[in-house]
Amino acid sequence: MAPTRNKKLLAWVEEIQALCKPDEVYWCDGSQEEYDRIVEGTVRSGASVRVNPEKRPNSVLFRSAPSDVARVEVRTYIASRKEEDAGPTNNWMDPDELKKTMRVLYDGCMRGRTLYVIPFCMGPIDSPISKIGIEITDSPYVVANMEIVTRVGTKVLERLGDDGDFIPCLHSVGAPLEPGQKDVPWPCAPMEQKYISHFPEENLIWSYGSGYGGNALLGKKCLALRIASAMAHREGWMAEHMLILRFTSPEGRQYHIAGAFPSACGKTNLAMLQPTIPGWKAECIGDDIAWMKIAPDGSLRAINPESGFFGVAPGTSYKSNPMAMESIRENAIFTNCVLTDDHDIWWEGMDEPCEHGIDWKGREWTPASGEPGANPNARFTAPCRQCPIICPDWEAPDGVPIDIFLFGGRRTHVVPLVTEAFDWDHGVYLAATAASEKTAAALDVKGTIRRDPFAMHPFCGYNMADYWQHWFTMSDRLGGKAPKIFYVNWFRKNPDGRWLWPGFGENSRVLKWMCERVDGKAEAVDTPIGRLPADGALELEGLDVSAEDWAELLRVDVDAWKAEIPEVEEFMARFGDRVPPRMRTQMANARKRLGL
Ligand code: GTP
Numbered sequence: 165m166a167p168t169r170n171k172k173l174l175a176w177v178e179e180i181q182a183l184c185k186p187d188e189v190y191w192c193d194g195s196q197e198e199y200d201r202i203v204e205g206t207v208r209s210g211a212s213v214r215v216n217p218e219k220r221p222n223s224v225l226f227r228s229a230p231s232d233v234a235r236v237e238v239r240t241y242i243a244s245r246k247e248e249d250a251g252p253t254n255n256w257m258d259p260d261e262l263k264k265t266m267r268v269l270y271d272g273c274m275r276g277r278t279l280y281v282i283p284f285c286m287g288p289i290d291s292p293i294s295k296i297g298i299e300i301t302d303s304p305y306v307v308a309n310m311e312i313v314t315r316v317g318t319k320v321l322e323r324l325g326d327d328g329d330f331i332p333c334l335h336s337v338g339a340p341l342e343p344g345q346k347d348v349p350w351p352c353a354p355m356e357q358k359y360i361s362h363f364p365e366e367n368l369i370w371s372y373g374s375g376y377g378g379n380a381l382l383g384k385k386c387l388a389l390r391i392a393s394a395m396a397h398r399e400g401w402m403a404e405h406m407l408i409l410r411f412t413s414p415e416g417r418q419y420h421i422a423g424a425f426p427s428a429c430g431k432t433n434l435a436m437l438q439p440t441i442p443g444w445k446a447e448c449i450g451d452d453i454a455w456m457k458i459a460p461d462g463s464l465r466a467i468n469p470e471s472g473f474f475g476v477a478p479g480t481s482y483k484s485n486p487m488a489m490e491s492i493r494e495n496a497i498f499t500n501c502v503l504t505d506d507h508d509i510w511w512e513g514m515d516e517p518c519e520h521g522i523d524w525k526g527r528e529w530t531p532a533s534g535e536p537g538a539n540p541n542a543r544f545t546a547p548c549r550q551c552p553i554i555c556p557d558w559e560a561p562d563g564v565p566i567d568i569f570l571f572g573g574r575r576t577h578v579v580p581l582v583t584e585a586f587d588w589d590h591g592v593y594l595a596a597t598a599a600s601e602k603t604a605a606a607l608d609v610k611g612t613i614r615r616d617p618f619a620m621h622p623f624c625g626y627n628m629a630d631y632w633q634h635w636f637t638m639s640d641r642l643g644g645k646a647p648k649i650f651y652v653n654w655f656r657k658n659p660d661g662r663w664l665w666p667g668f669g670e671n672s673r674v675l676k677w678m679c680e681r682v683d684g685k686a687e688a689v690d691t692p693i694g695r696l697p698a699d700g701a702l703e704l705e706g707l708d709v710s711a712e713d714w715a716e717l718l719r720v721d722v723d724a725w726k727a728e729i730p731e732v733e734e735f736m737a738r739f740g741d742r743v744p745p746r747m748r749t750q751m752a753n754a755r756k757r758l759g760l
């Protein structure tokens with residue numbers, strides 16, 4: 165029997181059951197016993213492999229289909245009634261049309277499978293900022309991951325009550341089983357049948373055909389960013405692709421920093437930063453998404469809507485991100501990593517090399533194989549509570565007050581290590597024109613560098629130009645309490661391809677300069693692109709960066725910036741007359757400062 169009397173929920177589950185025709189319906193209660201049972205089921209069916217429990221208790225490894233390894237942006241849709249409300253950065257389809265197409269696919273798609281109902285809460289159960297979603301899925305992998313990255317089960321149904329509202333999130337891997345047909349380890353549908361669809365005007369998500377990450381764990385990118393950004397626009401709050409961290413000075417002053425970088429550009433690493441500068445302390449609040457509201461005292465307060473990390477595995481090591489390594493010592497799910505001969509997991513960039521193992525495609529692997537053993541977008545899933553530096557206030561219902569916004573991307577050339585915006589509007593311009601090099605987090609991004617405004621290009625559920633206006637409007641409401649805005653780039657390289665900046669824990673030096681700027685203590689110099697640290701203002705003591713590299717890291721190459729202007733303006737032109745007047749002013753100012 166269903167564990168709820170919520171009429172909307174009961175009616176929706178009944179409707180989807182009739183459409184998808186599963187063999188069984190199962191309501192998730194979110195208990196440890198349930199998690200263990202569902203994960204054990206995937207081990208027995210051959211969908212996952214248990215990691216050596218002596219090395220890593222209660223952990224499993226999944227290997228996905230080689231065609232289903234990351235988000236697919238070309239198959240992701242924003243189905244608003246009017247095309248211009250989705251805007252030029254989104255794929256649009258008419259909602260009725262899209263539903264018609266998808267209903268045909270959903271018809272009978274769960275035959276031979278179990279339909280799981282996952283009641284989940286984005287944000288702490290007792291937070292006024294949180295929202296409830298219900299995901300229906302036929303993937304036990306999705307259930308297990310959702311039970312880590314969101315708060316699931318009975319406690320959510322209790323908050324929902326008999327007539328509470330929720331966001332319906334329908335997911336199917338799109339691989340019905342005929343009677344007697346044997347399942348494959350990672351069922352999914354061919355590319356042209358995959359749809360990751362959002363109906364922002366009715367707060368509805370329909371996903372079909374992919375089992376991976378943001379395509380399938382619908383609380384994450386689909387609800388907490390695409391649908392939530394559209395709700396936030398309507399309701400006057402913010403849903404952002406941002407990490408949140410608390411940075412505490414030796415004197416005990418706390419600064420809360422929220423930072424938006426595109427996928428695979430350093431959020432998880434910065435969120436778990438181990439400062440190298442003496443006396444400063446960092447604590448993690450969230451590593452991917454921030455929901456923010458203006459509090460009665462006028463400050464902007466942020467919560468992490470998630471309860472677990474879905475982090476990029478390759479490159480993660482005790483040297484680069486020890487706190488992530490500590491977070492995955494047990495109770496973790498690994499996807500597309502190497503299985504070592506002693507049944508532990510491994511990936512490129514881990515501390516010790518691996519001489520022999522099974523690669524993410526299930527084949528024998530050695531370093532001589534000529535291909536990476538882990539997929540470049542291999543991931544770990546682990547509960548936030550396992551992070552040794554999780555902030556004691558990470559579940560505070562009212563969130564934490566944000567002092568600083570960071571934006572950035574992966575840029576080998578041109579963009580300096582750090583730039584402070586002249587003011588909020590200039591910060592919005594810097595964030596709106598942010599660009600980044602391609603990574604493995606999305607399958608189908610064209611070109612090498614793309615504009616990724618606010619790191620929200622793949623995640624904004626409405627017209628990006630209206631989103632910029634929303635940022636201007638928020639600053640008017642925040643007034644003097646608006647956070648200070650900075651732009652950073654950890655990814656500069658010299659001509660031989662060597663990193664100019666050591667990054668990771670050393671990024672704390674840059675954060676310290678920002679905090680001192682907030683307090684009016686550190687010096688900066690004005691340049692045509694913004695304010696940069698004055699000579700000696702950013703602490704470099706004990707750091708092995710040559711004077712030459714340091715000069716390069718802060719060099720403002722006016723000609724290179726001038727050369728980007730036409731492309732920036734072309735990008736802006738795609739939004740036509742929806743570009744806010746305040747953005748046009750910023751564009752004109754940028755030209756003027758560069759002497760154009
Ligand atoms: P998503 O989960 O896709 O949103 O990614 P993310 O923004 O959380 O990126 P993450 O922190 O996982 O970093 C992605 C890659 O960038 C990893 O391979 C990291 O090792 C690398 N990286 C992160 N921070 C730094 C840094 O400061 N310097 C350098 N050189 N690399 C970094």
Ligand code: SPV
Nearest residue numbers: 235377378384385427605
């Ligand atoms: C991202 O791509 O920004 C991620 C991974 O955080 S996924 O959840 O797959 O979108």
Ligand code: MN
Nearest residue numbers: 405427428452
């Ligand atoms: Mn992300």
